[in-house]
Amino acid sequence: MELLNQISENLQNGFDEKVAALTKEAVEKQIQPEEILNNGLVAGMNIIGRKFKNHEIFLPDVLLAARAMNCAMEVLKPLLIKEGIPIRGKVVIGSVKDDLHDIGKNLVAILLEGAGFEIIDLGNDVPADKFIRVAREENADVIGMSALLTTTMPVMKKVVDLVKDEGLYGKIKIIVGGAPVSKEYALEIGADAYSFDGANAVETVESFFPKRGS
Amino acid sequence: MRSIVDFASEDVSLDRAAILRSQGVPDEAELSENFEKIYIKATELFRELAESKGIIAGITTSRFEEVFRGEGLNEKRNPVEEIYRNSSYLALFAVTLGPVLSSRVTELFNAGDYAPGYMLDSVSSYAADKLAYLAAEHLEAELAGGEAPAVSCRVLSYSPGYCGWHISGQKKLFEALYPEEIGITLNESCLMTPIKSVSGVLIAGPGEIHEFVNSYPFCNTCAARSCIERMRSL
Ligand code: B12
Numbered sequence: 001m002e003l004l005n006q007i008s009e010n011l012q013n014g015f016d017e018k019v020a021a022l023t024k025e026a027v028e029k030q031i032q033p034e035e036i037l038n039n040g041l042v043a044g045m046n047i048i049g050r051k052f053k054n055h056e057i058f059l060p061d062v063l064l065a066a067r068a069m070n071c072a073m074e075v076l077k078p079l080l081i082k083e084g085i086p087i088r089g090k091v092v093i094g095s096v097k098d099d100l101h102d103i104g105k106n107l108v109a110i111l112l113e114g115a116g117f118e119i120i121d122l123g124n125d126v127p128a129d130k131f132i133r134v135a136r137e138e139n140a141d142v143i144g145m146s147a148l149l150t151t152t153m154p155v156m157k158k159v160v161d162l163v164k165d166e167g168l169y170g171k172i173k174i175i176v177g178g179a180p181v182s183k184e185y186a187l188e189i190g191a192d193a194y195s196f197d198g199a200n201a202v203e204t205v206e207s208f209f210p211k212r213g214s
Numbered sequence: 215m216r217s218i219v220d221f222a223s224e225d226v227s228l229d230r231a232a233i234l235r236s237q238g239v240p241d242e243a244e245l246s247e248n249f250e251k252i253y254i255k256a257t258e259l260f261r262e263l264a265e266s267k268g269i270i271a272g273i274t275t276s277r278f279e280e281v282f283r284g285e286g287l288n289e290k291r292n293p294v295e296e297i298y299r300n301s302s303y304l305a306l307f308a309v310t311l312g313p314v315l316s317s318r319v320t321e322l323f324n325a326g327d328y329a330p331g332y333m334l335d336s337v338s339s340y341a342a343d344k345l346a347y348l349a350a351e352h353l354e355a356e357l358a359g360g361e362a363p364a365v366s367c368r369v370l371s372y373s374p375g376y377c378g379w380h381i382s383g384q385k386k387l388f389e390a391l392y393p394e395e396i397g398i399t400l401n402e403s404c405l406m407t408p409i410k411s412v413s414g415v416l417i418a419g420p421g422e423i424h425e426f427v428n429s430y431p432f433c434n435t436c437a438a439r440s441c442i443e444r445m446r447s448l
Contacts, residue, residue: 098403
């Protein structure tokens with residue numbers, strides 16, 4: 001459909017206001033919110049994701065598209081909730097205790113949101129018990145943790161241990177990342193996954209959930 | 215010698231290709247119009263908001279030995295130890311871009327301006343690293359006492375968290391240098407605030423002393439690998 005193609009194209013160019021206006025227009029034209037989401041916005045983000053992977057575009061271009069996606073979601077979200085359309089999954093994310101660097105974590109959160117996940121961003125300097133408490137309260141599916149320095153990484157293990165203590169191991173998936181973190185470390189502490197960057201984080205979190213439509 | 219240096223933001227030359235490379239953008243890449251605009255804006259904001267400062271304080275080899283030993287967590291074999299033992303002069307240093315840039319990055323992210331926020335962060339990270347080079351140049355000039363720096367005296371910076379010098383070494387370094395005087399603080403986990411800060415030692419001596427083969431066991435897991443470029447610059 002022409003209007004949905006326009007949404008997708010404008011999103012790819014990062015024209016946020018235009019995308020929000022076109023999304024409103026689509027709603028007014030009685031196009032189903034889920035269709036606008038899947039065939040307009042997510043379709044556009046998928047193309048962005050592919051181009052990024054092929055090095056045709058770079059992170060700032062992806063972030064502009066993500067902003068456009070967010071602007072459109074402000075229009076769509078209330079309608080999706082009203083219609084009881086299930087979200088893709090809920091991710092509680094934060095930089096661990098004593099870690100005040102949050103750009104890496106922010107990028108991961110933005111890209112996950114762009115991929116349709118609901119994000120609860122706890123910010124930085126987050127104590128271990130807060131990750132679990134919020135994940136429980138919000139019925140989250142995933143906990144994501146970021147660390148800039150090796151010295152703050154032990155908090156990640158603490159969170160994994162707390163998740164085990166509370167009998168939530170396996171029910172809540174745990175993904176870790178940040179400059180000094182590695183796949184080996186993730187394995188060692190019992191986290192479910194490690195990702196080296198935002199795009200890989202999206203793929204990994206997606207792999208935790210059954211494919212859309214299946 | 216102990217001095218506080220104000221670096222003019224024009225002194226921090228921003229190498230566009232290097233900044234873009236740090237974002238995973240290859241040199242030959244074609245960039246979108248949006249990308250170019252955001253990059254230019256970020257460099258302008260950087261020039262406007264950076265409050266670049268450094269503190270440099272000379273230290274004797276025996277006193278530095280104690281600082282370097284830190285919490286006793288260094289790698290047994292590491293290049294820094296061999297280099298500083300052959301030095302002709304040592305100075306502790308800390309440099310920072312100040313708190314305003316980082317606050318602006320946070321504000322941009324909070325306002326949903328992710329791309330400009332990311333670009334400003336990336337430019338600032340590059341610049342913070344560059345400040346350590348400027349501190350080394352400053353010391354080199356100072357040691358030359360107004361003359362052109364001697365070819366036989368090259369100053370390079372080395373930081374805790376790199377090359378086998380454990381990151382917890384920052385505790386003793388802070389006690390000896392007191393960078394709080396220029397607004398840099400260290401938390402329990404050895405993270406400095408403002409985020410865009412670098413700490414370490416400036417080691418002066420003939421160029422050869424800085425050369426080493428990067429085949430220490432920890433070199434395999436190093437995420438930086440800047441040693442190669444640094445040695446090339448000698
Ligand atoms: C740029 C940089 C700096 C800059 C800026 C720092 C900043 N972060 O703002 C400057 C020059 C200031 C700096 C200073 C220091 N640095 Co530094 N720095 C780096 C470098 C080269 C890149 C980090 C970065 O900003 N990347 C860009 C951001 C966007 O990426 P990111 O945060 O890693 O996030 C991405 C991924 O990690 C992942 N991710 C992140 N979080 C999460 C979370 C989840 C859930 C998932 C799935 C994924 C994920 O996705 C993100 C997006 O792609 C790394 C080495 C490297 N190549 O990674 C060293 C590195 C982090 N630094 C290091 C060190 C030691 C320091 C200093 C202590 C040195 C010193 N003594 O001065 C200081 C500390 C600064 C402080 N405030 O305390 C070490 C840390 C080693 C350790 N033991 O922990 C590293 C690893 C280099 C090394 N030696 O190997 N640094």
